[in-house]
Amino acid sequence: MESIIIIIFLAGYLAITLEHNLKIDKLIPALAMMAILWAVIALAHMPVFEVNAELRELVPSHIDEILLHHLGKTAEILVFLLGAMTIVEIIDYFDGFATIKGFIRTKSKRKLLWLFSILAFILSAIIDNLTATIVLITILQKVIKDRNTRLWFAGMVIIAANAGGAWSPIGDVTTTMLWIANKVSAVELIKHVLVPSIVCMIVPVLFAIRFKAFQGDIESDIDSLEAPKSKFGSTMLYLGLGAIVFVPFFKTITHLPPYVGMMLSLAIVATFAEIYSSTKFSISNVDSDDHDTTGHHSPVHASLSKIELPSILFFLGILLAVAALESLGYLFNYAGSLNAAIPNTDIVVMLFGVGSAVIDNVPLVAASMGMFSESLDNPLWHFIAYSAGTGGSMLIIGSAAGVVAMGMEKIDFFWYLRKIAWLAMVGFVAGAIAFVLMRDLVLHA
Numbered sequence: 451m452e453s454i455i456i457i458i459f460l461a462g463y464l465a466i467t468l469e470h471n472l473k474i475d476k477l478i479p480a481l482a483m484m485a486i487l488w489a490v491i492a493l494a495h496m497p498v499f500e501v502n503a504e505l506r507e508l509v510p511s512h513i514d515e516i517l518l519h520h521l522g523k524t525a526e527i528l529v530f531l532l533g534a535m536t537i538v539e540i541i542d543y544f545d546g547f548a549t550i551k552g553f554i555r556t557k558s559k560r561k562l563l564w565l566f567s568i569l570a571f572i573l574s575a576i577i578d579n580l581t582a583t584i585v586l587i588t589i590l591q592k593v594i595k596d597r598n599t600r601l602w603f604a605g606m607v608i609i610a611a612n613a614g615g616a617w618s619p620i621g622d623v624t625t626t627m628l629w630i631a632n633k634v635s636a637v638e639l640i641k642h643v644l645v646p647s648i649v650c651m652i653v654p655v656l657f658a659i660r661f662k663a664f665q666g667d668i669e670s671d672i673d674s675l676e677a678p679k680s681k682f683g684s685t686m687l688y689l690g691l692g693a694i695v696f697v698p699f700f701k702t703i704t705h706l707p708p709y710v711g712m713m714l715s716l717a718i719v720a721t722f723a724e725i726y727s728s729t730k731f732s733i734s735n736v737d738s739d740d741h742d743t744t745g746h747h748s749p750v751h752a753s754l755s756k757i758e759l760p761s762i763l764f765f766l767g768i769l770l771a772v773a774a775l776e777s778l779g780y781l782f783n784y785a786g787s788l789n790a791a792i793p794n795t796d797i798v799v800m801l802f803g804v805g806s807a808v809i810d811n812v813p814l815v816a817a818s819m820g821m822f823s824e825s826l827d828n829p830l831w832h833f834i835a836y837s838a839g840t841g842g843s844m845l846i847i848g849s850a851a852g853v854v855a856m857g858m859e860k861i862d863f864f865w866y867l868r869k870i871a872w873l874a875m876v877g878f879v880a881g882a883i884a885f886v887l888m889r890d891l892v893l894h895a
């Protein structure tokens with residue numbers, strides 16, 4: 451029976467990895483794999499377990515209880531992401547991200563490279579690396595007319611955005627998963643992963659800045675960049691970003707799950723959005739025929755309608771599929787075999803990082819959470835957060851930021867492999883070395 455379970459999982463995993471070749475959205479195999487795995491477990495009456503992290507052993511459980519347990523943990527992540535996505539869409543509704551264009555006051559390619567890299571690093575830590583990449587490439591398209599130059603900038607934005615997302619509990623789906631699962635705390639994650647992430651971002655820039663693509667000035671009229679379409683754009687940008695940053699503080703103070711704080715932040719941002727738009731539209735009313743007196747839809751309703759539900763469903767499928775393997779005890783047992791084969795966990799974690807460039811980092815991190823039973827803020831979890839977050843930069847299909855940039859700029863896979871991949875790899879290794887050195891200094895202090 452174990453062989454059948456593994457074959458189903460590998461087949462689904464392969465379909466997710468080859469979504470571009472098969473032209474099938476990855477949410478379809480993820481949901482199918484999840485449903486089939488749990489159906490096989492139920493029909494075959496296979497014993498399910500819960501991993502006891504303190505005792506480092508498997509505790510027998512009932513399938514209904516274990517499925518409800520994993521559904522609850524998954525729902526925490528999905529509700530959190532829904533709230534964050536809605537806040538970002540509300541900011542975009544008021545054209546708030548156009549405010550960022552105001553920071554661009556130079557035509558020097560070198561200065562622009564530093565500016566966009568730093569913006570990507572900071573923004574991705576707040577609004578996640580995917581959204582930060584979309585925002586910055588949209589601005590790049592208005593600032594840089596030459597497509598070849600723009601491709602180089604886009605490649606560096608991908609590296610910086612993934613590095614920025616790795617050190618923040620709200621910067622990447624994988625770090626959010628680790629944070630919500632109580633594998634890492636916000637303060638300790640930032641303390642241990644921020645410096646390696648900065649190294650991962652800076653080292654590729656120091657190499658790239660010598661390239662011909664970043665010499666001289668751009669041909670663009672910087673002063674002609676349009677201002678936000680709404681007079682409330684800047685206000686909503688700062689309010690939205692502040693509301694998202696508030697969530698970790700809320701969790702630290704109240705000790706409630708992060709999604710509770712995110713819902714409070716969404717309520718505050720939505721309130722101001724409704725006030726600024728002068729609408730009387732009810733958030734609970736989904737009838738698209740309803741209009742306010744000025745003829746505009748509610749900004750909250752409009753933002754909710756733009757949420758990327760396929761991503762939410764993909765996370766649901768993949769997290770519950772991995773939970774099936776965890777409940778059967780496979781991941782726990784594989785971790786023991788892996789540690790026996792490769793005693794150095796640093797090598798194992800770095801292999802996770804390399805693997806995240808080839809396959810999706812979400813299932814990799816989900817699997818690692820089931821494989822290892824280390825306590826809260828163990829250095830292993832911080833290293834996994836770094837490796838999974840930054841390793842995906844080594845291939846353009848290895849991260850959500852890379853995939854969206856590939857679509858927006860039609861970046862060729864092999865062009866990225868030749869020009870950008872080695873820069874991402876150098877940054878990844880440099881950051882990993884920085885992490886190991888920092889960790890060892892703390893342990894021996």
